[in-house]
Amino acid sequence: MMLFPPFEVIEWLNSQFENDNDAWGHRYPLARECAFRREEEERIAQKKRLLYIEIENTAAKTIDEDFEVFYLFVRNNVACKLANDIKDNPKYSTVEEPYMIEEKLVEQGKFDTSKYTTMGTFFQELTGSVHKLYQWEYETYKSRYKTLLDQYVDDLVANWILDKLSPTVLKQYEELMEEELTVKTLRPILGDYVKALQSDYFLELEKEYVEDLVRLASIPFEITIHQQQYDEDLEGRERRKQEELAEIQRLKEEEARMVEDIFGREYSPSTGRNIRYVLHIGETNTGKTHHALEQMKKAKTGLYLAPLRLLALEVYEKLNKEGVPCGLKTGEEEKEVEGANHLSCTVEMFHEKSFFDIVVIDEAQMIADKDRGFSWYKAITKANATEVHIIGSWNAREMIVQLLGNSQIEIHEYTRDIPLVVEKKEFNIKHTKKGDALVCFSRRRVLETASKLENDGHSVSMIYGSMPPETRQKQIDRFNMRETTVIVATDAIGMGLNLPIRRIVFLENEKFDGTRRRRLTSQEIKQIAGRAGRKGIYDVGKVAFTKDIRTMERLLEQEDILISTFAIAPTSSIFERFQKYHRDLSKFFELWYKFESPKGTKKASLSEERELYATIRDTEVEGRLSMMDLYGFLHLPFSKKDPELIKQWRETMFAIVKGKDLPEPITKEGTLEELELSYKALGLHLLFLYRLGRGTEAIYWERLRAKISDHVHERLKTDVKALTKKCRSCGKILPWDFHFPICDACHAHKKRRHDHYYEGYQ
Incomplete structure (x- = not known):
């Protein structure tokens, strides 16, 4: 527009008509007529605007005055519809995920109004029809009632306001618009007002109690009677709301008392026990474990608790080699040695009722580990012995001393001889x-x-x-x-x-x-x-x-940061108290999540146990096993992130409850990964066998696992040299220290495709 040349009106008039009177005489009347016509059109448009304003003012005033009257009509209409739906329609559910039409609809008999509180709860039910909202899906009563309410309010308000308009307005509309003002022509004028009403009424409708509306359907519609009934229902709703809030508070307080009773002071530090504690505190590789084991070897009976199966195995072999008979127990294997009064275990195998002259607990700083730490807490505070040797790092010292309370404690500190x-x-x-x-x-x-x-x-x-x-x-x-x-x-x-x-x-x-x-x-x-x-x-x-x-x-x-919290997990006494209130693990996991960990502690997440539990929840596995037994199987120490092992665990659980033979673990001797997975599968099978007391049967599987272990060892010696790092996408050989799974070319191609996709999307 800035570049467009200006139009000079006077110059144009002079050039066109200054010397041509005939042309001007012809043009002037036409221009005058057009000017009068525009003035008339603007006058009529102004009249229409004023008329629309008057209609809108009448509508606004009427809606404001009769807002509750309209709702009485809506309420009655919905009540009648609801009563018919509950009487005539079946209740549906889907086999799997609700609403998606890929799942099968199943009839579940008639509706039971006692199962619902507000209309909001009823609206979640399926009508049995299919419609397209965001995608094709099953229709809910919420969607259906919203559509019906919108149509009803649209008709009701338009008719109502049409009756309220004065004859003068109706006549003026007919003269200006050259048509009669009807409900159809009135709707566009009332659009925003009606939409606001539709939204308000539906929100109010969701708060209504189902039983109130079902009862209302039997009362003939008369405004005074329905107004009185609505006022009574509002009072009843408020009273019921307060009762529900009071009930929620009561249940909340009751649950808090129950949580306190179940978990309570289970994790309070000891106030002192008649045991001599010897702490071996120091840096890595300073001989702490060696000194503790030397004391254990001299005792008549001894127990070594290791953080890893490998270390338990190492101590087992070391003691037997040095002439001290020692057994082994790790969950995946149990080795009895004739005349053995010493036992080497993983820390999870600790049993507080077994007495030993000396107990040695290694790597005690693991007490802070969020998933395994409770095993160390239990061993440190519940060890049944004359003397307990605890081995840990500098940063664990203060926490361990605090846990031991007023007990007799002797501390040995170790520093590195080698810089x-x-x-x-x-x-x-x-x-x-x-x-x-x-x-x-x-x-x-x-x-x-x-x-x-x-x-x-x-x-x-x-x-x-x-x-x-x-x-x-x-x-x-x-x-x-x-x-x-x-x-x-x-x-x-x-x-x-x-x-x-x-x-x-x-x-x-x-x-x-x-x-x-x-x-x-x-x-x-x-x-x-x-x-x-x-x-x-x-x-x-x-x-x-x-x-x-x-x-x-x-x-x-850097100076060590002191361990300030220790990990806690469920104990057998907690489960015993829980079973006074409930019998299912889902409720236990829920309460464990709600339980507020005491100061200085952090709860085990139990996330792996919960995920594993989800695979057998509400099945005969849960139905036939005691809660303690089921939790014991959920807590078996195996890799719960591996789908193949989870499948094996689940199949074994069903075999146990059905009294069938345990499924044999799948073993493959192909790639290194397959060999390692086979080893884990055999380990899981052995965990089940030992837990079920079938140690004799386990001997065969231990031998097979040892063979798999030998294969892994030989494969590492022979195959690693030929190992090459390849691009996961194109197979190109990559440098050994390349940090990414795909090469630069494939990454660039993938990025171009990604950018192109989003350009098209935009």
Whole structure:
């Protein structure tokens, strides 16, 4: 418009008519007539505007005055419709997910009005029809009643207001619009007013009680009578609301008392027991466990509680080798040794009623672990012995002392004889030397790194979490016997393994903790780095990092943050008290979630148990087993993230309750992953056998599992060197230290497709 040349009216008039009177004489009357016509049109338009304003004012006034009268009509109409629907229509449900038409509708008989409170609860029911809202789905009564109410209010208000308009307005409308004012022509004028009423009335309708409307349907409509009934129902509704709120509060208080009774002071620290406690507190690799075990060996009876099955197995073999008969119990295996008065267990196998002269509890700082910590809490506070040796890190000392209350406590502190030295130069894989332990934080990265080192001429042992413990021990033995010169491991190396390691190398400064990828904590770095150095072999322990050396060194030297909370989990006495009130685990999980953890404690999430429970909830498994037995099976220590193992667990549970033979675990001897999964499947089968007291039958499966473990060990020795890292998308071979599962080209292609999709979407 700015570039458009201006139109000069005077110049145009002069050029057209100044010297042409005839043309002007012809044009002037036409222009005059057009001007008068426009004035008339504007006058009529103004009259129409004023007329619409008058109609709208009348509508607004009428709606304001008769708002409740309209609702009485609506209420009566809905009441009659509701009574007929409840009388004539069946109740439906879907087999699976409600509303989606892929699921089958099932009739469930007639409606029972006592099952509903407000109309809002009834509106969730299905009508049996299909309609398209956001997609094709089953229609609910809410959708149907909303449609019916909107139509009824539209007709009611339009007719009502049409009767309220004066004859003058009606006549004026007919003259101006050249048609009669009817309900149909009045609706567009009332549009916004009616929409507001429809919304208000439906919200009010949802609050109505079903039984009030059903009763109302039998009362003939008369405004005075229905107004009186509505007032009474409003009073009754308010009274009922207060009663419901009072009932909710009563139930809430009753539940709070029940939660207090069930959980109560179950987790209060001890006030002192007639036991001598010996605390072995210090850094990693300082001989704490060795000193405690030496005392246990001298006792007539002894119990060692380990954080890992591998460590329980190591102590079992060590004591028997040294002439101290010792049994083994880990949940997946039980080995009885003739004449044994000592027992090596995983901490979860602790039983408070068994007495020992000396109990040794290893890695006590694990008390803070959110999922397993309660096993340490129970062992520390419930150990039945003359003397209890507790082994832990510096940061656990204060918490353990607090838990032991006024008991007799003797504390031994340990410091490293071998200094730790952080190398100032960033580590490169080419710098790998004999005696190094390279640490990363996934099985995949361990195998890829080991493959790179093997191809560079190193002989390598490997340690990672999902590796069978027997295989792990053989890998450790190869390193100890100098068959291999380098170890590649996850942080599993940081717990209880004493190896002749010259240098710990952190290939990564971050790890995925199950929720997010985060930087290593000071305590994690210390736990792993502490494995460097071996008295008489390496009198200096070295630590190296691939990047951020200053930051990681500062974390290594940082003062320990004291453990301020310990983990708690359900106990047998809690279950006993719970069963005074309820008998199903779903309610137990609900109350556990509501239970407020006492100060200084944190609850086990029980998320894995809840997810596993969901697979057998409301089945004969739940119906036939006692709650304690069922929870025991839910709590079996196996990998609950693996679909194949969950399937095996579920099938075994059904076999148990049906009295059938337990399904045999599926074993495959193909890839390394299949062998490791087979080992886990056999381990789960053994957990069931030992829990069911079928130890003799377990012997065969233990032998088979040992064979699988041997296969894993041999496969690691032969296959790792040939391992190549490939792009998950195109199969292209990638560098061993490439950080992503797909190559750059595939990532760029995927990004282009992603961007193109969103461009099209926009």
